[in-house]
Amino acid sequence: MVYDAFVLLSFGGPEKPDDVMPFLRNVVRGRGVPDERLAEVAEHYMHFGGVSPINQQCRDLLAAIGAEFSAHGIGLPTYWGNRNWQPMLADTVARMRDDGIEHALGFATSAYGGYSSCKQYWEDIAAARAHVGPRAPRIAKLRQFHDHPGFVNPHVEAVQAALTTLDPARRETTRLVFTAHSIPVTMAKTAGPTGGRYNAQLEETARLVHAAAAADLGYDLVWQSRSGPPQVPWLEPDINDHLALLAEKGVTDVVVSPIGFVSDHLEVLWDLDNEAKDTAAGLGLGYARASTPGVHPSFVAMIRELVQERTDDQNRAALGTLPTWDVCPADCCPPPARRKAP
Missing domain, CATH: 3.40.50.1400 (Rossmann fold)
Structure with a gap:
């Protein structure tokens, strides 16, 4: 073509x-x-x-x-x-x-x-x-x-840069927290050849960034930007709830890396630079938010x-093992069931 x-x-x-x-x-x-x-x-x-x-x-x-x-x-x-x-x-x-x-x-x-x-x-x-x-x-x-070096490496650099802003004396009680946009649980558990691809790819990206940027730290993948009716279950835990849990477990500092996003758009700025940052401050946690790739x-x-x-039939660059497709199967990733608000 x-x-x-x-x-x-x-x-x-x-x-x-x-x-x-x-x-x-x-x-x-x-x-x-x-x-x-x-x-x-x-x-x-x-x-x-x-x-x-x-x-x-x-x-x-x-x-x-x-x-x-x-x-x-x-x-x-x-x-x-x-x-x-x-x-x-x-x-x-x-x-x-x-x-x-x-x-x-x-x-x-x-x-x-x-x-x-x-x-x-x-x-x-x-x-x-x-x-x-x-x-x-x-x-x-x-x-x-999700696993292309050109996407993973900017996140690695951003995590490393964010870590330098935290107290190195508290490194042993610092945690790396990756975030992505939450989705309805029913979408996350879709069956078929591409079922669960969103979660699996995010987990792989988190592993890749963690291994290259801060392998000595523990890390978690959590969710942000939930929307929709409260009775519909979405992926959890939410970033704010998770920060409270980490503080209870003795974590003193967190680097939050929004690997689910390619730029610092409004959901990153509001959910992480405002809400999550305020939550961390209220819990007494040191907080650093890593940047997104942008125009890296x-x-x-x-x-x-x-x-x-x-x-040009150039070889596919990939750091992970999950497959990707140029054209996805016709039955992949059905839309969520739409419930009209009352």
């Missing part, structure tokens, strides 16, 4: 206060979530002036990808489309069609398998192409990259290498 463009696929976020509620309605469309519930989440965005950093982070990443492509002789024009806010993917696909693009490679800002983190991007592509209609370019999503040169180079896997 000959590809003639690259498109960055992401979640999207508001860029001014008036965007916040329309954006949140997009996120929960079809679920019957009332505005009163969304208003509670909106306060998190208003804490940052009604602006999510994710769109600017995508602009920065796309610029870095373009420079990386140019430096390595990759002549693909670059585009960017979001799931929930401008630039919407359907608008981007229409522009690609008008530019004469026929077959593009898509990179999603999520390293892992699972419905929201992988399959929903395939659905986004299909919906955008259907909206655009005839001559809509085909988009092939690049594979998951190794991460940007990884994206170029993923493209070259498809265009």
Whole structure:
């Protein structure tokens, strides 16, 4: 297959206060979530002036990808489309069609398998192409990259840097805590050839980062950013509950590494730099939050290498042992059951 463009696929976020509620309605469309519930989440965005950093982070990443492509002789024009806010993917696909693009490679800002983190991007592509209609370019999503050195190594460096900010005299009572976005338990236990991929890949990434960054410390994988009705079970423990448990067990300091994310977007800033940090302070824990890859040169180079896997038959770089696919099975990662809010 000959590809003639690259498109960055992401979640999207508001860029001014008036965007916040329309954006949140997009996120929960079809679920019957009332505005009163969304208003509670909106306060998190208003804490940052009604602006999510994710769109600017995508602009920065796309610029870095373009420079990386140019430096390595990759002549693909670059585009960017979001799931929930401008630039919407359907608008981007229409522009690609008008530019004469026929077959593009898509990179999603999520390293892992699972419905929201992988399959929903395939659905986004299909919906955008259907909206655009005839001559809509085909988009092939690049594979998951949870164990690629270009993803793992920036997290390793970030953990090492965070550790230097803590008291070395308390190293023996310091703990490494990895976090990722919680999902409903029913999604995590999906059967089939890709069942449980999200959890398994995160566990492998945690092992890889821990071994390279702080093998002398104990570590845990916990969850953050839970949403949805309280009667629906999600993956636990929550980061805040886990910090309380660690303090009870005599831990004095924690490094929190958000390996579930590729950039310091709002869920990282609010859930970890505000809520979890405040929880740690209340428990008397020393707290350091490791950064995410962002535009780290190794991460940007990884994206170029993923493209070259498809265009030049370059070998797959992987530090782990779990399989990944260019195209997932049709029955993988079904969407969660939608329960309308009362």
